[in-house]
Amino acid sequence: MVTSGRDAPRPVSAHAPVIVTSPPLLQVRGLVKRYGGHVVAVDRVDIEAYAGEVLGIVGESGSGKSTVLRLLNLEERPDAGEYFFDVPALAGRNLFTLDRMAQRRVRTFDIGIVYQNPHLGLRMRNTSSGNIAERLIVAGERAYRTLRLAAREALAASEFPLDRMDDPPVRLSGGMQQRVQLAKAIALKPKLLLLDEPTTGLDVSVQALVLDTLKRLQRETGVTTIIVSHDLGVIRMLADRVMVMRYGRVVEQGLTDQVLEDPQDAYTQQLVHAKL
Amino acid sequence: MSLLQVNRLSKRFIMHHLRREVMAFDCLTFDVREGEFVLVVGPNGVGKSTLLRCLYRTYLPTSGQAIYHSRYGAIDLACASDVDIVRLRREEIGHVTQFLRVRPRVSAREAVAEPLLAAGLSPIEAGKRASHALDALGLKRELWDAYPTTFSGGEQQKVNLARALIAPRRLVLLDEPTASLDAHARRALVERLAQLKQAGVAIIGVFHHAEDVRGLVDKEIALTADSQRPSEGDGLLTSSIACNGCAGGSGDVAE
Numbered sequence: 001m002v003t004s005g006r007d008a009p010r011p012v013s014a015h016a017p018v019i020v021t022s023p024p025l026l027q028v029r030g031l032v033k034r035y036g037g038h039v040v041a042v043d044r045v046d047i048e049a050y051a052g053e054v055l056g057i058v059g060e061s062g063s064g065k066s067t068v069l070r071l072l073n074l075e076e077r078p079d080a081g082e083y084f085f086d087v088p089a090l091a092g093r094n095l096f097t098l099d100r101m102a103q104r105r106v107r108t109f110d111i112g113i114v115y116q117n118p119h120l121g122l123r124m125r126n127t128s129s130g131n132i133a134e135r136l137i138v139a140g141e142r143a144y145r146t147l148r149l150a151a152r153e154a155l156a157a158s159e160f161p162l163d164r165m166d167d168p169p170v171r172l173s174g175g176m177q178q179r180v181q182l183a184k185a186i187a188l189k190p191k192l193l194l195l196d197e198p199t200t201g202l203d204v205s206v207q208a209l210v211l212d213t214l215k216r217l218q219r220e221t222g223v224t225t226i227i228v229s230h231d232l233g234v235i236r237m238l239a240d241r242v243m244v245m246r247y248g249r250v251v252e253q254g255l256t257d258q259v260l261e262d263p264q265d266a267y268t269q270q271l272v273h274a275k276l
Numbered sequence: 277m278s279l280l281q282v283n284r285l286s287k288r289f290i291m292h293h294l295r296r297e298v299m300a301f302d303c304l305t306f307d308v309r310e311g312e313f314v315l316v317v318g319p320n321g322v323g324k325s326t327l328l329r330c331l332y333r334t335y336l337p338t339s340g341q342a343i344y345h346s347r348y349g350a351i352d353l354a355c356a357s358d359v360d361i362v363r364l365r366r367e368e369i370g371h372v373t374q375f376l377r378v379r380p381r382v383s384a385r386e387a388v389a390e391p392l393l394a395a396g397l398s399p400i401e402a403g404k405r406a407s408h409a410l411d412a413l414g415l416k417r418e419l420w421d422a423y424p425t426t427f428s429g430g431e432q433q434k435v436n437l438a439r440a441l442i443a444p445r446r447l448v449l450l451d452e453p454t455a456s457l458d459a460h461a462r463r464a465l466v467e468r469l470a471q472l473k474q475a476g477v478a479i480i481g482v483f484h485h486a487e488d489v490r491g492l493v494d495k496e497i498a499l500t501a502d503s504q505r506p507s508e509g510d511g512l513l514t515s516s517i518a519c520n521g522c523a524g525g526s527g528d529v530a531e
Contacts, residue, residue, distance in 0.1 A: 017357040019348045019364065050359050208380035215379065219394060237379050240362045255333055255358050262335040266292035273293075 017050075023086050024048040025224045026072075026192060031081035033067055033248075041067045042078070043248035049192075051086075052222040056239030056256060058229060058271070064248035065228045069196050072226065073113050074103045085110065087191060108138050112185030112223075116197035118177040121184065124170040128155070128180045131169065132187050139188055154183035159213045175206035179213070186217065193218075195227040199234060211237055232272065236260060244268045278345065279447060279478045280308040280331075285340035285354065287323065287330050300326040303340070306497050310446070311476045313469070313492045315483065318499035324482040325374075327499070328449040330354070331480070332371040333361045344369075344447070366394060370445040372453045376436040378424055384410060384435045385420045391443040409438035412468065414460045429456040437461075441468055448472065450481035454488055462488050 026049040033042040042064045049055045057065045070076050072083070074095060083095040087110065095106060115121045122131050132151040141147055155165050160179040169177045178198055185193060198214065199207040215238060218225055229235055235242055236256055243253040244265065252265040263269045287300040301323035308314050316324045329335040331342055331353060342353040346368055351360060365371075378387045385406045392402035410420055413434040419427065424435045433456045441448070450469075454462050466488055469479060473492060483489055 015355055015357045017360045018351060019346065019360040020357075053359065053362065205381070212379060212381055236377075241358050253358075254336070255361060257334045258336055261329075262289070264290070264336065269292050 020050060022051060025051045025086050026226075027082075027084045027086070028072070029082045031068065031071060031083075032079045033064075033071060033076070034079050040248050042071065045081075045245075045248075045250055047072075047226075047243070049224050049226060051224055053241065054218060054225045054227060054239045056227050056229065056235035056242040057245060058232060058235055058242060059245035060230060060271075063245040065245050066196055067248075068245070069113075069194050069226065069228050072192075073111055073194055074107055085191070108135070109188055110191045111194060112188070112190040112192070113194040114178065114181045114185050114196065114198045116200050118169060118174075118181055121181045122169045122177065125168050127166045127168055128160070128172070128183075129165040131180060132184045135184050135187050150187060151183070154187040155180070157186060157217060158182040159209075173206070174202050175210055178202070178210055182213070182217070186221065186223070189221070189223075191224060193223045193225045195225065195229075197229050197231075198227070200229065200231065207234075214238060232260060244271065277310050278307055279310050279312075280345070280353075280480075281341070281343040282306050282308075282331075283341040283343065285327075285330065285342055286338045287326055287335060288338045301499060304497075304499075306495075308447075308478045308480060308495075310478055311473055312478050312494045313473055313489070314478070314480045315486060315489065315493045315496045316480060316499065317486065317496055319501060322499040322501050324499055325451050328371065328451050328480065328482065332365070332369065332449055334371070347446075368446045370440050370443070370448045372437060372440040372448070372450045374433075374452050374455055376424055376432040376439075378435075380425055381423060383421045384415065384424050384427075387424060387435055388438045388442055391439060395443055405442060406438065409442050410434065413438055413464045414458075430458055430461070433457055434461055437465060437468075441472070445472075445477060448477055448479045448481075450479060450483070452482050452484045455484045466492070 026047065028045065028047040031042050031045040031047070032040070034040050045068060057068060059065045071078050078096055081096060084092070085095060085106070090106070095103065098106070113121065118124070129148065129151040132154050133147040136147050136150050141150070152162060152165065155162060158179045160176060160183060164172065164176070169180050172180065195214070199210050202210060211234065218238070227235065227238055239256045241253065242256045242259050243250050244259060244267070245251065246267050252259060252263060252268045259268060260272055263272050283305050285304045286302045289298045289300060291298065304327065306314070316327060318324055326335060330337045333353060337354040340354060343350055344353050344364070346364060353361070385403060388406035388409055389399070389402035392405060393399065407420060415431060415434045419431060424432050427435070433453070437453055453465060457465065462485065469489065470492060473479060481489065
């Protein structure tokens with residue numbers, strides 16, 4: 001009677017939306033990533049994210065969730081898969097097969113990312129404002145005043161203390177470093193914001209403040225957000241929907257409260273009940 | 277006008293680690309109209325809260341239908357896509373749980389204002405209405421800008437109710453909202469519910485103190501332990517919105 005959902009994962013949309021009529025902003029199909037020939041890090045994953053929603057991806061270490069995020073950020077090439085973005089300039093084009101320059105444009109203008117490790121996202125010895133200006137320079141902005149203003153605006157939006165905007169990240173606290181990363185990620189008003197364990201490793205009180213900033217920014221800008229975390233509490237606070245990954249596959253997905261309170265899959269039940 | 281038609285709705289929990297299924301309720305059928313106040317009654321453990329959670333989709337119904345007539349048209353809550361449910365929760369369907377769940381470091385007033393901000397109101401207007409809602413439920417003014425995590429059960433419940441009832445909704449699901457409230461707050465709540473009902477909002481509620489809302493109740497749905505079958509249960513749906521067993525239902529519906 002009782003069967004594991006792992007054998008038959010619930011399809012991406014059990015039923016196509018009828019109220020939300022716009023197509024998803026982001027559509028990924030058949031994503032596969034292998035390392036060293038036989039290690040399958042990501043195994044036939046499909047993802048849909050609608051404009052303005054927050055999608056969570058949870059799973060234990062090694063489940064493939066961070067790899068998915070790197071693939072979505074076009075940092076790595078998948079072994080298979082299609083990736084579509086519903087914006088006029090990119091309609092119908094598989095982002096994975098764009099040339100390097102075009103991919104770089106997408107990463108600059110359409111996607112922002114915050115890593116768990118700020119070293120991956122920031123030049124730790126440059127000024128914080130300079131880190132953000134750099135992103136605008138890549139986008140073609142040259143005027144010092146404009147760069148300065150834009151950096152200030154982005155830092156203010158991520159609730160960074162502006163009197164420290166010229167300090168290098170290496171001299172900032174962990175919470176402030178994440179705010180610099182966030183400012184950099186949103187400086188060019190991307191369509192998609194990727195968050196990889198953005199508050200993991202922060203003190204609980206700092207974590208709460210950063211989460212609050214993320215929530216407010218998401219509400220005010222309506223940026224479509226994909227957040228990866230092993231922390232179910234973080235996911236519950238931020239995500240509308242959640243995907244549960246294990247061994248590179250999606251074992252369950254649904255509304256965040258439904259997956260956390262009425263998990264269908266055997267593994268998800270274990271995961272949810274393991275939470276303190 | 278009918279707002280919600282629940283048709284042979286069932287919920288079973290599958291507990292993998294015990295290799296067991298637990299029946300919550302089976303084959304519920306009832307109808308809710310606009311402006312109607314429906315009281316769900318029955319002893320502990322017959323699935324009253326579970327029914328509300330299934331309608332809100334915090335729980336996934338096992339089989340049956342819950343046809344909700346949204347502003348966008350009819351949709352089966354039992355199997356609607358997740359993004360549609362997110363939209364309906366934001367715009368049309370509210371759920372008041374027994375417990376407040378807010379992010380740490382968010383003040384009572386901010387927590388209450390949040391659904392209004394999400395609906396696009398300005399922070400000033402949202403803050404004003406939030407203050408008014410907290411005042412009406414009798415939360416002490418000096419607590420408005422404090423963090424609810426430190427509040428007593430009753431105070432938290434006031435924040436919870438203010439937050440849940442502040443934005444316009446067409447269907448409100450109330451799960452024991454009065455359990456930890458004092459008499460003043462209970463009266464304020466009943467007043468608010470009467471207002472909502474007057475405005476055409478349909479309410480389905482489980483109440484610890486059912487006598488508080490006696491005057492508002494239009495219909496009772498009694499869940500019973502043995503058959504877990506309701507007493508109200510007129511006429512099966514003729515509507516043919518095809519969606520049967522789509523929520524992963526493995527069982528057949530008892531006739």
